[in-house]
Amino acid sequence: MDLQISVFLLFLIFSAGHSLxxxxxxxxxxxxxxxxxxxxxxxxxxxxxxxxxxxxxxxxxxxxxxxxxxxxxxxxxxxxxxxxxxxxxxxxxxxxxxxxPVPNGKKCYTCNEKSCWKTLSCTGDEDHCLTITANVDGQLMVRKGCIHKSLCNATSDVQSISCCEGNLCNGAQSVTQSFLFLCCSLLSYFLLH
The missing domain is CATH 2.10.60.10 (CD59)
Structure with missing residues (x-):
């Protein structure tokens, strides 16, 4: 009986004593x-x-x-x-x-101070494209880039986080592009009517 108790205590010491x-x-x-x-x-x-x-x-x-x-x-x-x-x-x-970092073949859009037209080669486990929109000190800020899927659902104080899987799926729209498209549409409407 003493042998069984000794073996049990020895097992507890070794199993509890090993930490990473x-x-x-x-x-x-x-x-x-x-x-x-x-x-x-x-x-x-x-x-x-x-x-x-x-x-x-x-x-x-x-x-x-x-x-x-x-x-x-x-x-x-x-x-x-x-x-x-x-x-x-x-x-x-x-x-x-x-x-x-090693490129993995995926590409997403990224932003600089003026526009979001530049492409970015994703690396490692960055398997999604990201667009973040936030209001910082009264100004709308947009960030785009590559991200790992697990971070897409992370909670944050940003207004909008969107993730997508395809190459360049996070769009390259800019205010200038949208405004020019609107102006051309209006001009063609007036010219054709």
Missing amino acids: QCFECGIKTDSCVNQTAITCPAGSCCQTSSGEIQDGDFTAKGTSKSCDSDCESWSYNYGYARITKSCCNTDLCNLPDPPD
């Missing part, structure tokens, strides 16, 4: 050189997040690693800004820094 270990580092502008291994809470996974912002000749990159209770990988890309999150669930699996 992940590398951790705060946001680093290069790579996570001085990362440390930490033990994660039960139900967590390891995650690596990376971001890149481009403005003309200026480029800023950052990477962070940690434990995460929301174990879902995703990415989004507006052309000038891209953020990715990758997750894994084995000990110290988030060691390597994220690889450079």
